[in-house]
Amino acid sequence: MKKTIRAFAPATVANVSCGFDILGFAIDELGDQVEVSLSETPGLKVIKIEGDGGRLPYEADKNTCTVAIQAMLDHLGYTKGMDISLYKGLPLGSGMGSSAASAAAALVAANALLGYPFDKKQLVNFAIEAERIACGAAHADNVAPSLLGGFVLIRDYEPLDVIKLPVPSGLYCTLLHPHLELNTSDSRSVLRKQISLKDSTIQSGNIAGLIAGLFQEDFNLISRSLKDVIAEPTRALLIPGFYELREAIQTIGALGSGISGSGPTIFTLSPSQAIAKKVGSAGKEVFKKIGLDVDVYISEVNDRGAYVI
Template identity: 85%
Template sequence: MVKSVTAFAPATVANVSCGFDILGFAIDELGDKVTVSLTDTPGLKMVRIEGDGGRLPYEVDKNTCSVAIQAMLDKLFFDKGMEISLYKGLPLGSGMGSSAASAAAALVAANALLGNPFEKKDLIPFAIESERIACGAAHADNVAPSLLGGFVLIRDYTPLDVVKLPVPKGLFCTLLHPHLELNTADSRSVLRKQISLKDATIQSGNIAGLIAGLFQGDLALISRSLKDVIAEPSRALLIPGFYELREAIKAAGALGSGISGSGPTVFILSPGKEIAQKVGQISKQVFEKIGLGVDVYISEVNDKGAYVVE
């Protein structure tokens, strides 16, 4: 019997402009790794955390990896033990689904260790429980795409209804991570508690247009639909240079941009790698001009999701 399994789970972009709390997609290469090992001692134990600067908790009821695995084990009535090692490849508070990637990798590793009693889609509810610990909101728009890959729609939570959407060929993402940190709870606190009927109608049209564009491979429709009138106007104020960036990439051929999750990372969708690289260079200049360092990542949309490494 296999005694240890390592899994990788990718970074994600949640919300995708108009799809607040209901849309997300996965990124290539960037992500977290988790190793889970069977032990004779009952219970879970976090034995190693690397890449977090000493900031993440080892307490099993506070770490997203162990919380997610415990939720799965409770379903299985598992009475043996597991040791968990987390290798962070994502910065904390980045808006790239850092906590979700840790939970997704942990679940895929633990599931494989037990002989895969669950399909990947069935792991989502366990990952949602870890998000409740991480940011106080049990949402799936990061964990679902991290597990499944591609674009994912969270249609409803009661009961959970998750729909994987098609990815148009040649769609590239430029991720910009400015060197500042935003707490998810703080980013949620600036959101309006009520919205107008007009804004709700505009947002609904854009969500429908974005999903239709994904199904039809209509990049022009995707571009027209990447507009958020609900969360972005409030959250953009927390990201220096956001609107300057949006103006700068218009002429470069990008489809559109938005805030990844709760920020501060910004995503830009482009019809091809060349344009994605070009807008990355332009964006770096915008942030550097205002004295803010930025990390730039170029990636196709990852349609694979979390997987076993070894």
Template identity: 80%
Template sequence: MKQVTAFAPATVANVSCGFDILGFAIDELGDRVRINLSDNGELKVKEITGDDGRLPVEVDKNTCSVAIQAMLDALGIKQGMDIHLYKGLPLGSGMGSSAASAAAALVAANELLGKPFEKKDLVPFAMEAERIACGAAHADNVAPSILGGFVLIRGYDPLDVVKLPVPDGLYCTLVHPHLELKTADSRSVLRQRISLKESVVQSGNIAGLIAGLFQSDFELISRSLKDVIAEPSRALLIPGFYELREAIRSIGALGSGISGSGPTIFILSKGKDIALKASQESEKVFEKIGLGVDIYVSEVNDRGAYLQTP
């Protein structure tokens, strides 16, 4: 086999209370990477489309090549590969754009090398790409993009990734305002210290959300979608955030929050009908403030990254 194409989905990270430790995958929306083996022993980023020429092609700066190089280093081998990246996700969107590129590249490269790694073992290599992209080797985007489903990062030293159950009928509405918010900028506004009271509140919400997923308790999920650490600072960077939260209360949505570092907002709902109503309410909010949006409605994608047939 000389050529493989893989797809990796968009993700929602943090999920309100789960800063840097929770994430889940979205259906259909994501990035594609095609890789061709070469005989020159070098990694090369040959083509990038969908980024308006903004992403780097240098192998030590592009998330696809950085992730693959980390995998090759772990194997102790050299292998030439030509990388073709097809961006389906907007940059700086809060939908795991850099993570999806790295995840797709790793799944494709792993296949070409004869599958030396299981899917879960690819996560640390994708984290190295995140370090290059945003300055922090976090896994709450790359883990769900690779593995699919709802994922808990229980710990980083050593890395401990746990897949969580997803209740039937849990839908997500993603609202992407037409503005870019770089992860590094969004992280820069975070407080470095929190109070004991805030820690207790946040811990209770994380535990409640995870318990709600296990028990398919939508009311518990709804009560737990509260972030007292990152959201208060980051929401100020996202026009329409609080207006949207107020608008979806009357339609029965479970709750909303910032997807990753923003500006995308996620809304969780029980059932597709409410998720579609949430999308309609979102359109009204952003039309009123004069800001364009893209809206996606999806179930949680349990498949993760996968190979695509030519």
């Protein structure tokens, strides 16, 4: 019988406000599944895609599943073939790391099929090649947390230096996904190419504060640090309801909110599940007023990452 391995990889929140391209965390339950089996025919072949409304490419050099696996096989010098089936659980262009979850699940399944030549941290090197074809930039702040789980810092890209951070207990995330699509490549194109020394100082202080807050389980420090002066000022203009939501949740007790990845999903961190739920209800009202449907997800930070099912 043909050996088949299926893996799951979770949705992720990239940037986490002050960590543009260098910080992300994983979400529970929501994600993509990928099944990989060895084939007699050489080359990688996407044989099935479900849950994408017929929108994703079957070409091996365009689908993030196959691009990621190919990067791994090239590294190994492996020339045999594999068949890949993708079961999409994540909406495209959502800001929840859809292209990344496919790549991470594909890599975890293929790596298991080959007898685990790599650990999950090493797989990040291959997964970023998939992000390069999905949005034109080999950013790792979705693929690294999707693979490893928890909060993950990308200290450097050349070479990749990926560091797993602690997850404070009791921390909850609310994701509000308004029914809009934003391609990461488009939301990267609106970014300023240069930032001032002042903004660089503010952003560095906040990312350092956020990381210290995670280590110290200091919710107040996390809250003070959830600020983004680099991407948010231009990207928020692409997301109706962004500032209205922030205002609506001001007195609820949440730690802070920001754009999840490149949007349009908005994430909020809260110090309890009860507050995270209140944020969800307030968010529904905000989007109802502006006439947009919204999906609400409430989750702890997923510390496990991608796994074989």
